[in-house]
Amino acid sequence: MPDPGTEIKMSSKPTSKSQVGPAPKRLCSNLFLSIKFFVFCHSLLQLAQLMISGYLKSSISTIEKRFGLSSQTSGLLAAFNEVGNTALIVFVSYFGSRVHRPRLIGLGAVLVALAGLLMSLPHFISEPYRYDHVDFDLPQDSASSLCTPSQASALPSASIPAPSNSSCALYSEAPQMVVVGLMFLAQTLLGVGAVPIQPFGISYIDDFAHPTNSPLYLGILFAVTLIGPGMAYGLGGLMLRFYVDIDRMPEGGISLTPKDPRWVGAWWLGFLVSAGAVTLTALPYFFFPREMPKEEKELSFGKKILSSLDDKGENSLINQGAGNSPNKEKDGEAQLAPDLTVLQFIKIFPQVLLRNLRHPIFLLVVLAQVSMCSMVAGMATFLPKFLERQFSVTASFANLLIGTVSIPAAIVGIVTGGVLVQRLHLGPTRCATVGVLGAFTCLLLGLPLFFMGCPTHPIANVYNPSTLPENGEFLNCIQLCSCSKSDFNPVCDTRSHTEYVTPCQAGCTEVQGDPSPGHGSVIYTNCSCLISGIRNSSIISGSCESSCSHLVYPFILLISLGGAVASISHTPAFMLILRGVKNEDKSLAVGIQFMLLRVLAWMPSPVLHGSAIDTACVLWADTCGMQSLCRYYDHDLLRHRFIGLQFFFKLGTLFCFTLVFTILRQQDKEAARSKSHHNSVPQEEKLALKLEKNSGEFKV
Known part of the structure; x- marks a missing residue:
């Protein structure tokens, strides 16, 4: 070295052989x-x-x-x-x-x-x-967490015991x-x-x-x-x-x-x-x-690939990448900041930022990407949890579905967008068209998601109490059992498909057998507080299975297809930004783009989605008087708010791309009108118009 x-x-x-040391070092x-x-x-x-x-x-x-x-x-x-x-x-x-x-x-x-x-x-x-x-x-x-009526009867009043000091200390x-x-x-x-x-x-x-x-x-x-x-x-x-x-x-x-x-x-x-x-x-x-x-x-194989893709046109991605040599890039950066100090750079940055934000194409494309990234950020953060709650799947299986279906679909969409720009020689207007079509198709694929699910099953004393006819008797029963509010050991009555937060609330006093760790469900017997009215019955441990578990596969398929279609517009949107700013501003324009995406999308979107999910909670865990995580959600409300927030961001993406397409379409019409007028003027005026055009800034 x-x-x-x-x-x-x-x-x-390349270094000559005489300048090189021993073989391992070389x-x-x-x-x-x-x-x-x-x-x-x-x-x-x-x-x-x-x-x-x-x-x-x-x-x-x-x-x-x-x-x-x-x-x-x-x-x-x-x-x-x-x-x-x-x-x-x-x-x-x-x-x-x-x-x-x-x-x-x-x-x-x-x-x-x-x-x-x-x-x-x-x-x-x-x-x-x-x-x-x-x-x-x-x-x-x-x-x-079994029911202990003998201890409850010994108490002066049927009160629920508070957690112990050692438990609260934790x-x-x-x-x-x-x-x-x-x-x-x-x-x-x-x-x-x-x-x-x-x-x-x-x-x-x-x-x-x-x-x-x-x-x-x-x-x-x-x-x-x-x-x-x-x-x-x-x-x-x-x-x-x-x-x-x-x-x-x-x-x-x-x-x-x-x-x-x-x-x-x-x-x-x-x-x-x-x-x-x-x-x-x-x-x-x-x-x-x-x-x-x-x-x-x-590279020899690279030369073959590039020659097969090269169209010698101004819209070629390969030509743009090869034409922007390091010297040209350095020259462009040198025009912006040749020998600026940090303080000088901080002073000049707001001017460059405002100059780019005043450009309508740059601003609208960045806003479209902000909406798209907000959708992706919320989905990437909370889609596993949504699948767990909505379709009763394990966290492991939810991650497996996303990693093997959704992520590869998004990769295919990004690659497809780059190929479309390259092979079809897409100009700015056509790039905007790809963005509009991708956002519109993604919006349509998201509509069925509002209906792919089923409501929350009855949860005793928590959700849908109107369907529980013996609610008053049920409350008296759990008071006699001296049930703790902080316990969480859900059990399910498969006959009525009703869930209880603990076996104590179901009035269960015994456990059948002694199941080995990690094998099968635990069966609780002598349950006297069941809503179904069947006394001394038995129930099993765990939450009641969702009746919509089979919908997880079409749901993840629609999510993945929508993500793949939306990802197609990634490369066209990036090309719109590169072609919409001055050459000397390209480096900072890309930096500004990523900064705005972080500030407006990747930072607030997970918090916004998390807040929307919290509003669908119907039972919060209460540990020593402190509210912590949510135990149960209203499935319909959870689905409508989570998917509705996604739908809102998809609509914003479509709106911004539509405005971009409208502006570029109008510019194309003005360019065509100017060209027809240019052909109708005398030769002397053509020369003057050409010189004036070359001296001005080239628009998108």
């Missing part, structure tokens, strides 16, 4: 002086980084149950990594190539890995998970704040660490790759990194099958199965796996030079 003093003086020509040097190896390393790093940032969304409902969080709080947690990212992303455009980009990428990746370790820390500093909410000096068993506000604060801090570090990874990696590849190979390398990079979110959901589906305290399993095991609503999977394990993957992929970046010899050879 050359020392820092000689790095900048390196020639772009092999190592050549490896880290290869832009192909950098593309390989950067693809793996971005895949691992997206996997660790997407893993939280796959386990968001599990973290809610483990630490008693509302959906609004968990949505804020999911969006908090954008805070550090947004605060620093603009300065990436300023620093450019002034820093040692590979080392800064490596440092950012180390910070991302540290954030992953910090996210798993609450598991190790918290007490073991107690799914039956009994004291720690009592065993966790199926009899912890749920005090201070430990809860520490745990939540650690996760928020980890999310902030995750956002800060992710700032230099993608921008510096793309600029490094574009600077030192052959101009013709650069688009191919970037295409490979994006194709590999798109797999990251899918792998995150797949990893979540795998880890949530294990019990949360797999590293400290209680003696005798547990009597829960993954289908039990009290089940909490090993959410923390995925963060350790992802952090290890990020750490391994970050190591090579500390050995790459600040500047490497520019690639001189064009």
Whole structure:
């Protein structure tokens, strides 16, 4: 490796044999002086980084149950990594190539890995998970929430006992704040660490790759990194099958199965796996030079691909990528900030921001992308939880469906949009047309989702009390049983399809047999408080199964098709932005675009979706007088508000793209009218009009 003093003086020509040392050193040097190896390393790093940032969304409902969080709080947690990212992303455009980009990428990746370790820390500093909410000096068993009428009759009045002091101490506000604060801090570090990874990696590849190979390398990079979110959901589906305290399993095991609503999977394990993957992929970046010899050879197979796609037209993506050589890009950046200090850059940035926001095409396309990203952010964060609640599927299975169906469908849509722009030579107006058609089709595919579900089954003393004829007698019965308000051990009466929060509320006094841990459902007998009126009957543990479970497959299919169609407009929208701003503003325009997407979409959307989900709650967990997570939702209300919010953002995307299409259509008509007028004027006036046109700004 050359020392820092000689790095900048390196020639772009291949090193001669006389200048090279021993074979192992030459092999190592050549490896880290290869832009192909950098593309390989950067693809793996971005895949691992997206996997660790997407893993939280796959386990968001599990973290809610483990630490008693509302959906609004968990949505804020999911969006908090954008805070550090947004605060620093603009300065990436300023620093450019002034820093040692590979080392800064490596440092950012180390910070991302540290954030992953910090996210798993609450598991190790918290007490073991107690799914039956009994004291720690009592065993966790199926009899912890049975009806005890003999004790109730001995009391002066039929009152519900309060939780013990030792139980309440576990749920005090201070430990809860520490745990939540650690996760928020980890999310902030995750956002800060992710700032230099993608921008510096793309600029490094574009600077030192052959101009013709650069688009191919970037295409490979994006194709590999798109797999990251899918792998995150797949990893979540795998880890949530294990019990949360797999590293400290209680003696005798547990009597829960993954289908039990009290089940909490090993959410923390995925963060350790992802952090290890990020750490391994970050190591090579500390050995790459600040500047490497520019690639001189064009890839043979790349030449064949590019020649088959090249249309020699002004709308070709490949021509645009090859034509924008690093020198031209640097010249464009130099016109904006040749030797500006940080303070000068901060002063000039608002002018560039306002200049771009005054451009109607740029503003409308960014607003369309804001609406689309808001839809994606809410869906990515809370779709697993929605599937769990609406269709009674496990968290593991919900993540598996999203990772294997929805994410690949979105990848296919993005690739299809790029191919359409390339092969059909789409101009600005046609790019807007693709956006309008994609948004309209996505809107139509979302309409059936409002009706794909069924109402919540009856829950005694919680939901739909009008259908429970013996409600007064039922309340008297559970008072005699001395049932605790904080217990949660749902049981189901399969004959009436009615659910009870605990066996105590059903009046059950015995457990049939002694089931082995994790095998089958527990059967409770001698239940005397059943709404059905059948005395001394038996019921089974667990929530009642949804009668709409079979609809999960068509639901996820429609969601995936809508996402794929909406993703087709991703590349056309990006091309509209690149063609709608000045050449010297392109670098900052892209930075402004991503900044606005974070501020207006990725940050508020999860909180907004979480708040909408919370409004559909019909029973909140009450632990020592504190409201924590939601136990039961009104399924119809949950579906209408969650899908309705998605529908609202789809409508906003369609509206913005329609305005873009209208403006571009009007500009085309004016251009055609001007051309016809140009053909009708004398030759002398044509020359004058041509000179005036060349001196003015070229519009979209």
